[in-house]
Amino acid sequence: MLASPLFVDIRRGAVEDLSTLLHERYVSSTGRVLIAVGRTQGADIWRRISSSLPEATVFEVPDASLAAAGALQEELGKQGYDAVVAIGGGRTLDVAKYAATRAALPMVAVATNLAHDGICSPVASLEHPHGKGSYGVALPLAVVVDLDFVRAAPRHLVSAGVGDVVSNLSAIEDWLLAHRTQGEPVDGLAMAFARTAGEAVLRRPDSIEDDAFLVALAEALVLSGMAMSVAGTSRPCSGACHEIVHAVDQLFPGKSNHGELAGVGALFATSLRGDTALLGEMAQCLHRHGLATDPAGLGLTTDEFVRAVLHAPTTRPDRYTVLEERDLDEAGVHREVETFTTAVAAVL
Structure with missing residues (x-):
């Protein structure tokens, strides 16, 4: 039920x-x-x-x-x-x-x-x-x-929800990765709710100035909650993206807000997976709504973001994502962050 x-x-x-x-x-x-x-x-x-x-x-x-x-x-x-x-x-x-x-x-x-x-x-x-x-x-x-x-409400407290919802699309890929490589079970209904929520705002041309967009965003946030309820876990809406959120919260408390952190975390995870098409769409969506698309936009230096990525897997040791699959050392994370920021800059 x-x-x-x-x-x-x-x-x-x-x-x-x-x-x-x-x-x-x-x-x-x-x-x-x-x-x-x-x-x-x-x-x-x-x-x-x-x-x-x-x-x-x-x-x-x-x-x-x-x-x-x-x-x-x-x-x-x-x-x-x-x-x-x-x-x-x-x-x-x-x-x-x-x-x-x-x-x-x-x-x-x-x-x-x-x-x-x-x-x-x-x-x-x-x-x-x-x-x-x-x-x-x-x-x-x-x-x-x-x-x-x-x-x-302050504008950033409205638009930040876009980052949290769009990050579902990255979290779903992490869940499917864990299913393929670790045999972790997935829930199709939970995934459908989470994907529908992310897709509902990803390509919309309107903004938080429009009631129609606010309704779509609010409905998407409700659907995300429903996805977690169906799954009995935050898995459909939380993968490497939210591991990075938790790491930043622990290492650099007070930096940006949850939704904006989740958006950048999702971009980085998507870059690690090599999904350039989704990376471009997500980056354009976040940029369109005035949200950060790289560490600098979050108020983090490259070195700080690298520290957060390295620390991220420890925040959810029971969760398998692209971060655990790649298992990068510090030099490797530095290279991937450079690749990620260059790719995002190229589509904006």
Whole structure:
């Protein structure tokens, strides 16, 4: 059986109907929900809709940490809530997904940006005293994306989602590689969802200035989450590209953002596989949306990027990708980075 959101609403003004959604979809007939909000847009949205949910309680999420998720879970135990409604960006949603899962309560995701596929994924990325970890969680029961608030978010928090979605196309190739060489099983439905998500934005000529593109991007992010749910793992959306993301996060924290890192990681992995056609299309797509296409665009030197690539396989030792297949030494990675940056420059 396939776990999926009960309801997905992507449009302008969607948040205004939140109380109706909770009632008509039998999430909460009383409106007794805990609203988890981020510090910026989430709080602003709550002020707009608070009169329609008089029985709700508000919890401000301070950061994307296990401690914050624990505090939210503790708050959930203080009275009988019907559900958790998370309003904000990926950090707020991840904290709420983790706490709601541990408290065995349904969770509604109200996304205020489209930075990555966490809006509907069965994974929460949370910080702890020794770094950052990925934790299995339940999917949101419903997903709401209000395009009015997405448009109000910083541009890079919208366009970054393009990088995360497009990286699916690289992750799929890594999964197929592991299937061919290691006998790792693949899931055709999960792969179809992930590929459809990546292809949905790869060649579109419009941009985040257009509602039609924002709807396509939001749907693609939801499909990516569904792909991971079907597979029971992040495999269809996470390969060498995300190993590089995790390596950069560990070695050079604060550099760029998840989606943009995933995009460059996918370009490098695609270059390693020698797929020049896909490399060109991906690079043009990222460039069209103002995203980085090389280490310099991420604020990394060549030497720093090489260090990240060498460190990347250790971030997911159970995962076989093109990085593990090539098993390059430092000199080899330097050569491949030069080949990659030269190839990308030639198509832009």
